[in-house]
Amino acid sequence: QVQVVESGGGLVQPGGSLRLSCTASGSTSSIYAMGWYRQAPGKKREMVATFTRGGNPNYADSLKGRFTISGDNDKNTVWLQMNNLTPEDTAVYYCNALATGKNYMGRGTQVTVSS
Numbered sequence: 001q002v003q004v005v006e007s008g009g010g011l012v013q014p015g016g017s018l019r020l021s022c023t024a025s026g027s028t029s030s031i032y033a034m035g036w037y038r039q040a041p042g043k044k045r046e047m048v049a050t051f052t053r054g055g056n057p058n059y060a061d062s063l064k065g066r067f068t069i070s071g072d073n074d075k076n077t078v079w080l081q082m083n084n085l086t087p088e089d090t091a092v093y094y095c096n097a098l099a100t101g102k103n104y105m106g107r108g109t110q111v112t113v114s115s
Contacts, residue, residue, distance in 0.1 A: 002026045002104040004034075006095045009109030012085055018111060020080040022095030030099035034071060034078040038091035038111075048093070051078050085113045 008020040024031055035050030035058075049069035050058045057069050066085075071078040076097075082089065092108040 002028060002031065002097050002099060002102070004095050004097050004104050004106035006093065006106045006109040009093060009111045011112045011114065013115050014086055014113055016085055016113070017081070017083045018085065020082070020093055020095075020109060020111075022078050022080075022106060024076040024097045024104070027099070028076045028097075030102070031076065031097045032100070033098040034076075035096055035098075036069065036078070036080045037094045037096060037105075038089075039094070039108075040088075040091040043091075045094070049080060082111070085111075087113045089113050 003025045006022045012018050033050055033052045036048040037045050038048050039045040047060055048063060049067055051069045051071045053073050066083050068081040090113050093111050094108045095106045097104045
């Protein structure tokens with residue numbers, strides 16, 4: 001089993017920045033990728049960014065240039081740096097960890113962009 005815990009969400013003004021953190025614990029040796037997803041009110045959950053243990057990031061096309069994912073394999077941690085935030089970025093952000101045959105998702109952290 002793998003446990004995934006997110007942190008770093010909060011309220012930020014438009015144009016501001018936030019950095020989310022996610023740490024996996026438990027049977028982490030089976031993890032080959034981690035990533036971030038988000039779900040806005042009334043919308044489907046969407047992929048934000050993913051990061052493989054090989055260090056290859058992948059982003060949603062609409063977020064390239066504003067969001068940056070990074071990770072530390074030794075710490076089983078990924079971060080999501082979000083810049084120039086807009087109200088449209090308001091959502092619950094979920095971290096997931098992919099292991100062989102398993103997809104572990106955290107409980108999410110709320111990001112609200114509002115003046």
